[in-house]
């Protein structure tokens with residue numbers, strides 16, 4: 233206690249003068265800036281990589297940087313290029329350095345599992361560490377700002393961008409948001425290996441109608457506050473430097489000009505002191521939204537609502553000056569936005585050394601960093617979810633025996649290298665030689681007495697079945713068949729909505745054809761979202777969901793196949809049985825006619841042609857061992873709203889034959905509320921390691937804060953009443969206790 237007080241006191245003493253100096257410096261600078269120079273700081277241009285919209289032409293850009301008309305660049309990578317552009321900025325009258333931003337979404341030179349896949353590890357320190365490494369590598373390449381983490385809650389797997397987030401749950405998503413922000417920003421923005429994080433896309437982007445990217449969102453403010461905003465608030469509490477507004481409208485007002493979320497919630501209520509960047513061109517897109525007549529009106533609406541920086545729409549550049557001249561925008565509004573940006577430049581240390589992120593030696597060290605690759609392998613292993621592992625001939629098929637086996641490895645992804653990155657990775661020319669394929673990964677783990685055969689079988693997404701015969705031939709020679717199927721990496725991500733979530737092309741036909749050979753089959757599913765694969769769920773004994781795991785995918789997958797790593801991932805999204813079930817999420821509201829079980833069809837809320845449950849529920853995932861969760865104990869059956877605290881404990885036993893990790897999950901249910909409450913809500917989870925036969929007590933602390941919700945007046949309240957608590961392996965946890973929240 234004393235020690236922590238001392239640390240706080242030290243931080244106050246150390247940080248306060250820093251803030252005062254920053255304030256003073258920025259105020260001085262601001263007072264010397266012309267209106268043109270101020271507007272320049274609010275303007276961001278694209279560099280030479282990965283445009284996701286229209287861009288400003290080269291020559292123009294360089295001139296404008298020299299004239300101080302650009303505050304930041306995105307998609308500029310590498311010390312040499314960054315240095316060149318920074319030198320142009322330093323030729324401007326006030327020599328204000330540029331900030332360099334990039335989508336460093338799941339790693340940089342070393343790529344990690346796509347964020348949704350990594351979320352399946354339920355391991356927050358792992359996620360923090362991968363963000364830390366990504367930041368270190370990117371910062372060494374001159375980047376000082378990443379447009380990550382994406383913290384959008386996503387309950388619709390048709391939406392391609394589910395791959396970038398942490399899935400469907402607000403509590404879980406908030407924890408992950410914090411871990412990732414901490415990872416990117418490390419010891420704080422002054423450190424040379426820290427990059428500014430950017431929580432995006434503010435807000436409710438994941439709730440777009442029909443899962444169609446960029447689409448509208450119409451929802452109650454209560455729902456917005458309760459489900460979609462908390463991960464952003466969590467990111468702000470973790471000190472996130474920036475936020476990005478989203479493309480969608482919320483209840484008719486585009487997020488880019490939505491003063492409710494940007495001013496009222498973010499800047500006023502949450503005291504956010506960083507800055508907000510628009511999404512690509514989204515200020516200008518308000519014209520096509522039909523929310524602004526022209527660029528002039530779009531700029532007016534965006535700056536008024538609180539969007540500080542304009543990414544590539546050029547509306548601020550072209551219209552803010554006139555808006556000030558016309559008395560529509562007070563200079564104070566511009567000053568506020570500029571100040572927010574300059575403060576971050578100061579915190580990044582760019583004023584004292586604009587080239588501090590440009591160091592050739594540091595950059596060279598990241599090119600193929602073995603330590604980072606070792607971590608990526610572990611990250612990949614822990615992100616894999618074992619969905620099924622039925623016995624074949626009296627024994628579960630996995631893990632494989634590594635010796636005296638003939639294994640057929642079949643499918644379009646088996647020998648792929650770069651594809652293992654998944655979407656939103658920055659490709660480098662040497663990637664294909666650095667990335668281990670799934671085939672090589674497995675071959676390296678088998679001993680000389682085993683044979684690994686290969687057939688491509690089919691392509692990812694066409695109707696060509698000419699490879700089936702070879703696949704059947706190879707399968708016939710094998711003791712066991714592994715099929716690596718799924719959607720291509722670029723079938724998820726931005727603008728990658730899908731209406732059909734089945735395996736594309738003829739992959740399912742290949743699976744059925746090869747299965748008919750009669751050899752035991754293990755299925756690997758590579759994907760950026762929950763796919764639908766009912767036939768496989770019913771007929772294939774072992775299924776591993778491998779997402780896209782990054783640079784070390786081949787090795788991570790092999791480690792799990794042969795059992796040097798026991799899988800421990802759990803699904804961060806519910807997996808539907810058909811597209812018709814979407815949206816599907818475990819924490820839906822209680823209806824007046826809930827179905828009792830999958831077969832209950834008597835005037836209940838259910839589909840008559842489907843079981844009511846998902847194919848695989850939220851929080852679900854198996855292990856090579858088994859765990860028993862028992863002896864639920866509550867420290868009391870009452871918790872006072874004032875200062876209350878309840879301890880919930882269970883005993884977890886590893887009852888199987890392998891050491892392993894289990895994610896113990898705690899859910900609550902508020903039985904009666906002034907508004908209808910969800911049937912379950914995750915409120916705690918712990919990932920523990922247990923040796924074979926070992927027993928551990930796992931405890932969770934619940935406080936009234938965990939039970940708060942938004943009422944219809946948008947007040948965040950505690951309400952006395954009865955609560956149920958469930959603890960177990962997934963959102964189906966059945967061990968139950970009850971307590972009263974009392975006044």
Ligand code: BGC
Pocket residue numbers: 284285306335379432511512726
């Ligand atoms: C995406 C953002 C991304 C930006 C810059 C946009 O199209 O929506 O998530 O950060 O492009 O690449």
